[in-house]
Amino acid sequence: MTQTLRTDVLIIGAGLAGSLLAWRLIQAGKSVHILHNPKLTSASRVAAGLINPVTGQRLVLQENIEVLLPAAHALYQQLEEQFHTQFFFEKDMLRSLQHDKAKLAWKKRQLDSAYQHYICEIPSSPDVIKQSQTGYLDTNALLDALHGYFQQYNCLTEGDAQQHDIQVHQSAQYHLQWKHITASTVVFCQGWREINNKFFSFLPFQPAKGEILHLSTPNKLPEHIINQGKWLLPLNDGNFKIGATYQSNTNDEQTTEEGKKELLTALKSMPIEQQNITLTNHQAGIRPNTLDKQPFLGMHPKHKNIAIFNGFGSKGSLLIPWYSKSMCGHLIHGTALPGHADIKRFACV
Ligand SMILES: Cc1cc2nc3c(=O)[nH]c(=O)nc-3n(C[C@H](O)[C@H](O)[C@H](O)COP(=O)(O)OP(=O)(O)OC[C@H]3O[C@@H](n4cnc5c(N)ncnc54)[C@H](O)[C@@H]3O)c2cc1C
Structure with a gap:
């Protein structure tokens, strides 16, 4: 017993x-x-474990970021010391300002000192901004x-x-x-x-399904996380992920051909050599979103x-x-x- x-x-x-x-x-x-x-x-x-203080087309700074980010860094560092393994990887993010909404938001945010630590312009590329204090948790x-x-x-x-x-x-x-x-x-x-x-x-609750693809390439990967609405996350040894789809009102956790197609279409506009890319995994999950x-x-x-x-x-x-x-x-x-x-x-x- x-x-x-x-x-x-x-x-x-x-x-x-x-x-x-x-x-x-x-x-x-x-x-x-x-x-x-x-x-x-x-x-x-x-x-994908992305941490990104400024999100969405309106470039909104996460509420309470001044306490959330230090708490995340401190806990992941404590766990890294405990397990002698790196779990959190800092990586800047390049975000394209593709739509008027995003361009307008950027004009406003430039004048707001709260955003200074998190976004800056790239003088040579007026339609791209660089986000810092971004990265991902494995x-x-x-x-x-x-x-x-x-x-x-x-x-x-x-x-x-x-x-x-x-x-x-x-x-x-x-x-x-x-x-x-x-x-x-x-x-x-x-x-x-x-x-x-x-x-x-x-x-x-308002669960939202998402799909992501794992890919690999023998070619050079971008140094930064790329965010064009869909994101590309470069990892080690030519591996990278691209995501994510977003679908509300479903509890179905299966990967779909539509999801794959949506992500592969997004891949085509990413700044990466398009030849010899291999799809290694396709995953789906449901986010525990709330109303x-x-x-x-x-x-x-x-x-x-x-x-x-x-x-x-x-x-x-x-x-x-x-x-x-x-x-x-x-x-x-x-x-x-x-x-x-x-x-x-x-x-x-
Ligand atoms: C495609 C996708 C991309 C995402 N990308 C990011 C990202 O880049 N950055 C980010 O921060 N977040 C991201 N998220 C969101 C992130 O995954 C969630 O915020 C977080 O993982 C939620 O963790 P959780 O422990 O609440 O839920 P889960 O990870 O779903 O864990 C639930 C647990 O409950 C257990 N469980 C459920 N029912 C039972 C039962 N009846 N009996 C026993 N055990 C049970 C399961 O086994 C599981 O262990 C993404 C999510 C998806 C789907």
Whole structure:
């Protein structure tokens, strides 16, 4: 018979959200157990991991970038030291101002001092700007390292968390039970699949599918990340990625011929030698986007020991480090969550 396992926090889902939150809680001295189903696709395993403070045709600077970026750098550096592996790669980005909207936005942003650290002009190319403090997180390498660590300390279990398997005991110290695991608190980090979670069905998720291609070339790759609406991310040894498509209102995670065609068409206008390019992989995943474009953090309005840490949309690599610190403080010390992210904003439901 399997022995009962007691833990402070049971985390469901081991994508970037669940894994980084688990890491922070363990560092803070909590006992943690993580349950995940490796047979399910994880957006974190598909993501290019791009970090980009200024996004969209209107060149919008990410809110709270002054705290988000340092938190991301600090956490990834700490993890790089722990695992003796580089996970975060700084790389400038060249962005084409193809449309009038983008050109107009750039005119405005040039006058705004908040943007000075992040964008500058390239005098020789008036329709291209250079973005700095950009780069990418190798999410697969980081997750492999973290999962290896969790396995070593016997705190990662593979399994599917079906809701009817989770029991809530109101009186006991360890309130929640999933099969042989009892926990004081459970935190759901199931990415877009949270839409099926009855505890949090009141939250307005807006999942968005995306596809990316992995390619390789014997020719020289651009030095920078290229952003022309679709992006090209140069990697090592002639490998590169191109992405991403964006499709709302679908839960289908299959790669499609249309997605491939859209990306190969975008490739044609990229500043790269077009001959001898080989397609090596094609992936699809679903981003856990939210209606108000803010993450979903906090405790269930009725079940005080059931929490959620989710909704990082298309920006998990940038957002999760800072929000996981916030969530960790909330779970351990009861410190307030940032209002814009706290699910209390929907608690009237
Ligand atoms: C094509 C594409 C490109 C992207 N590009 C970028 C990018 O360049 N930069 C960026 O920052 N972000 C990007 N993203 C977004 C990024 O992937 C997400 O913000 C982030 O990975 C979300 O992490 P998560 O842990 O919340 O979800 P996920 O990574 O989806 O993890 C969910 C986890 O929950 C588990 N799970 C779900 N249901 C169950 C269950 N019932 N039982 C047990 N386990 C379960 C899964 O196994 C998985 O481990 C991209 C996403 C896509 C799809």
